[in-house]
Amino acid sequence: MxxxxxxxxxxxxxxxxWLLVITPILWMIWxxxxxxxxxxxxEMLQKESGxxxxxxxxxxxxxxxxxxxxxxxxxxxxxRFLGLSTFFYALGHLCIYVGLDQFFNVSxxxxxxxxxxxxxxxxxxxxxxxPLAITR
Amino acid sequence: MLIRRPDDIKSSEITPESVYLDRRNFVGRxxxxxxxxLVVPGALQAMACTREGASEDTGAQDDxxxxxxxxxxxxxxxxxxxxxxxxxxxxxxxxTRPWTVSVDGMVKTPARYDIDVLLKGLSVExxxxxxxxxxxxxxxxxxxxxxxxxxxxxxxxxxxxxxVEFTTLLDPTRMPGQRRNVLPWPYTxxxxxxxxxxxxALMATGMYGKSLxxxxxxxxxxxxxxxxxxxxxxxxxxxxxxxxMPATSWNTVKPNEYGFWANVNPEVDHPRWTQAKERRIGQxxxxxxxxxxxxxxxxxxxxxxxxxxxxx
Numbered sequence: 191m192x193x194x195x196x197x198x199x200x201x202x203x204x205x206x207x208w209l210l211v212i213t214p215i216l217w218m219i220w221x222x223x224x225x226x227x228x229x230x231x232x233e234m235l236q237k238e239s240g241x242x243x244x245x246x247x248x249x250x251x252x253x254x255x256x257x258x259x260x261x262x263x264x265x266x267x268x269x270r271f272l273g274l275s276t277f278f279y280a281l282g283h284l285c286i287y288v289g290l291d292q293f294f295n296v297s298x299x300x301x302x303x304x305x306x307x308x309x310x311x312x313x314x315x316x317x318x319x320x321p322l323a324i325t326r
Numbered sequence: 327m328l329i330r331r332p333d334d335i336k337s338s339e340i341t342p343e344s345v346y347l348d349r350r351n352f353v354g355r356x357x358x359x360x361x362x363x364l365v366v367p368g369a370l371q372a373m374a375c376t377r378e379g380a381s382e383d384t385g386a387q388d389d390x391x392x393x394x395x396x397x398x399x400x401x402x403x404x405x406x407x408x409x410x411x412x413x414x415x416x417x418x419x420x421x422t423r424p425w426t427v428s429v430d431g432m433v434k435t436p437a438r439y440d441i442d443v444l445l446k447g448l449s450v451e452x453x454x455x456x457x458x459x460x461x462x463x464x465x466x467x468x469x470x471x472x473x474x475x476x477x478x479x480x481x482x483x484x485x486x487x488x489x490v491e492f493t494t495l496l497d498p499t500r501m502p503g504q505r506r507n508v509l510p511w512p513y514t515x516x517x518x519x520x521x522x523x524x525x526x527a528l529m530a531t532g533m534y535g536k537s538l539x540x541x542x543x544x545x546x547x548x549x550x551x552x553x554x555x556x557x558x559x560x561x562x563x564x565x566x567x568x569x570x571m572p573a574t575s576w577n578t579v580k581p582n583e584y585g586f587w588a589n590v591n592p593e594v595d596h597p598r599w600t601q602a603k604e605r606r607i608g609q610x611x612x613x614x615x616x617x618x619x620x621x622x623x624x625x626x627x628x629x630x631x632x633x634x635x636x637x638x
Contacts, residue, residue: 228399228400228410228411229395229396229397229399229400229410229607229608230400230410230463230605230607232605232610233463233605290610292612293610293611293612298600298603301600302600305595305600306597306598306599306600308598
């Protein structure tokens, strides 16, 4: 099984995964460059980057059950790739929040994180992902 | 003996002291710049855009007018969808003539009026107001309309009337957003009668020198510039006078988030949004929010003696 699938993965699955992960970023950059982010571009970028982070997170978390169901052991490497991609999306999302939305205003950020539950949850999720990303 | 060697660092390469002392900010700014250049030329472009238009003496003189494109493409009008860009798309074919307005409750003569009869003879004014959304963004919009005071006076409310309620059209065939139960339809909003009779309150029929586009609440859009935008009912078909505080849409759904009064107040936060600052559409940095949206000198007296933290 493994021997027959391996070259196929190398040739197609990985490029397809790269395409999947890179397309939303290119799309966002394209929209920004051509002024298609609407009246509130910062909000739009925040929303899009956040939503893609969640999609990728759901994708990474779906890999393990999928392996159990199908016994496709080779999927484990795709899980690592998806997990790291999720982390970089989350990092981008955080940078947009800190740098563009809040413009590095530390006291405002601290207040926001402590006061608003959805920001608290997002920040906590990011912090929890850091060790996972470092240890891959 | 000490022999001075020439400096091996060219003076041109030495960081100026002022930059060194300010290095943290410098790095911050450089980082911000890099990020901006990387991801949001759109935002910068919007920032660089120059806006034109003369403003009336209505408190918004120092504010640049938001571009008509932004003000007509970024709307909260759930009757036409919950996305900011949905109303512009879904209201395209919305017809606002013929249009009738029912007037009832504590009023001398309850009646149904054709809109053009209702407005006939009232003087149409251009007024530029700051518009502050509860979601912490804002615009500056040149409205056109009639003074709400003049309109309501014409309807002759009874002396016993204390509140006035405004109801938006209910018609799911023309307002596709009403096919989903995101809010109890029809949308209603209300003001205490003395708020409604304040000279700043406006019944808008137009903006940017033209008639109102449907996504902005045509043909009648209530404008109360010192309150959060959701107080301004759109596409109004009914005006009712009463002596008890009416239930209003957002307040009914989430009373802890949306108060009846909804006066712009930087000191009272919404559970999801800090109200101390706002993002002015078209600008990059957030700006401080002013009490009563900058109209405190004109309207604060309406609320004398009221605890504005409790009555948010």
